[in-house]
Amino acid sequence: MELRKWGPLRGEITVPGDKSISHRAVMFGSLAKGTTEIHGFLQGADCLSTISCFEKMGISIENRGDTVLVQGRGLHGLTRPETILDCGNSGTTTRLISGILSAQNFDVTLTGDVSIQKRPMKRIIEPLSQMGADITSIHGNGCAPLSIRGKSLHGIHYTSPVASAQVKSAVLLAGLYAEGITKVTEPFVSRNHSERMLKLFGSSVSTEGTTVSICPAGQLYGQKVMVPGDISSAAYFIAAGLMIPGSEILIKNVGINPTRDGILHVCRAMGADLTLLNVRGQEGEPTADILVRYSRLHGTDIAGAIIPTLIDELPMIAAMAAVAEGETRISDAGELKVKESNRIAVMAQNLTAMGADVTETEDGMIIRGGKPLRGAAIESHLDHRIAMTFAVASQCAEGVTEIRSGECVSISYPCFYEDLMNLSGKRR
Numbered sequence: 562m563e564l565r566k567w568g569p570l571r572g573e574i575t576v577p578g579d580k581s582i583s584h585r586a587v588m589f590g591s592l593a594k595g596t597t598e599i600h601g602f603l604q605g606a607d608c609l610s611t612i613s614c615f616e617k618m619g620i621s622i623e624n625r626g627d628t629v630l631v632q633g634r635g636l637h638g639l640t641r642p643e644t645i646l647d648c649g650n651s652g653t654t655t656r657l658i659s660g661i662l663s664a665q666n667f668d669v670t671l672t673g674d675v676s677i678q679k680r681p682m683k684r685i686i687e688p689l690s691q692m693g694a695d696i697t698s699i700h701g702n703g704c705a706p707l708s709i710r711g712k713s714l715h716g717i718h719y720t721s722p723v724a725s726a727q728v729k730s731a732v733l734l735a736g737l738y739a740e741g742i743t744k745v746t747e748p749f750v751s752r753n754h755s756e757r758m759l760k761l762f763g764s765s766v767s768t769e770g771t772t773v774s775i776c777p778a779g780q781l782y783g784q785k786v787m788v789p790g791d792i793s794s795a796a797y798f799i800a801a802g803l804m805i806p807g808s809e810i811l812i813k814n815v816g817i818n819p820t821r822d823g824i825l826h827v828c829r830a831m832g833a834d835l836t837l838l839n840v841r842g843q844e845g846e847p848t849a850d851i852l853v854r855y856s857r858l859h860g861t862d863i864a865g866a867i868i869p870t871l872i873d874e875l876p877m878i879a880a881m882a883a884v885a886e887g888e889t890r891i892s893d894a895g896e897l898k899v900k901e902s903n904r905i906a907v908m909a910q911n912l913t914a915m916g917a918d919v920t921e922t923e924d925g926m927i928i929r930g931g932k933p934l935r936g937a938a939i940e941s942h943l944d945h946r947i948a949m950t951f952a953v954a955s956q957c958a959e960g961v962t963e964i965r966s967g968e969c970v971s972i973s974y975p976c977f978y979e980d981l982m983n984l985s986g987k988r989r
Contacts, residue, residue: 562967569807590631595783641667660731664738716741789816802853823871860887936960
């Protein structure tokens with residue numbers, strides 16, 4: 562994908578549905594009794610992997626595009642798949658479905674693409690094994706493919722060393738089937754879509770501080786789920802509006818769940834002209850329209866409890882810091898190393914190639930902003946968030962930016978490049 566500076570971005574945009582909520586709506590709908598109607602479903606490759614896995618376990622799912630109908634068969638209605646379950650590039654699918662499968666009355670093998678087979682799965686294997694699960698890494702390296710033999714489970718109180726919604730959710734989903742109460746305590750609160758949606762479907766879930774508890778469920782019931790726009794996808798247009806001179810963008814119907822809105826706080830700390838309009842609650846998930854205007858940004862420090870609320874947005878924030886005045890320090894972000902790529906190393910390498918002053922650290926990076934950016938060859942490492950970040954950064958750079966394997970944006974935002982061009986007044 563070759564891009565060059567197009568000028569100001571102006572207009573309105575609606576980003577695709579939230580990826581985390583789309584995944585969970587299909588999963589919980591499959592385990593519920595009756596029909597679950599999902600509106601605003603994200604038609605990205607990751608979420609389609611979740612649909613495929615549950616269809617292979619006997620769930621009837623009608624994908625009409627923006628709306629998906631899931632005919633749930635209850636907590637014990639899944640059937641043994643005839644083939645290996647392929648989770649594609651989706652860490653959410655792999656980890657969450659492992660919690661569900663650990664309690665079934667059949668055995669299954671989970672796999673995924675080359676990226677998934679490098680991502681750490683010990684973080685779910687260990688707590689699920691403590692609950693009585695028989696789950697192993699087939700190659701013995703703590704990664705997929707995974708062999709899962711369904712077993713009876715018991716509740717535990719698991720203290721997670723990382724604030725990870727995927728780890729928390731895997732344990733909570735296993736807890737639906739376990740004997741006794743299951744608890745998860747995190748160092749910081751991670752995104753809470755599972756807790757919110759489990760309550761919507763009729764599960765008994767409670768939260769106290771950084772600890773979430775779930776009781777075994779007798780039954781879940783199909784629901785109507787309204788999926789808001791994904792704030793992780795909106796982040797690229799929030800940043801573009803702030804970074805590119807003369808820009809003004811209204812991003813409509815974005816989820817602003819407090820466990821996901823860290824980017825809004827960081828943008829304001831950097832001096833952003835950012836306004837929330839039409840704030841409302843919708844099926845347990847708050848939403849708003851976000852108006853952003855070009856701003857002269859300055860550096861800030863990003864660390865601690867805010868990190869889990871913006872972990873997927875940190876690559877874009879790092880690019881914003883490169884055009885901001887002054888120094889930005891990102892710390893406590895070691896989780897970036899185990900995403901679709903090592904996002905600390907990849908961001909440092911690619912920003913440096915564009916002329917930015919970046920120092921990679923053990924758990925983040927230091928960006929000394931204000932240096933002019935130039936076009937460069939960007940290695941996406943098949944990481945959708947890296948590709949989208951540098952598509953935006955290209956709009957602040959002189960010359961041509963080449964994003965290699967740029968088509969990987971289809972994982973979460975299939976129409977990303979088209980939307981970016983349209984805001985510039987260009988057409989493909």
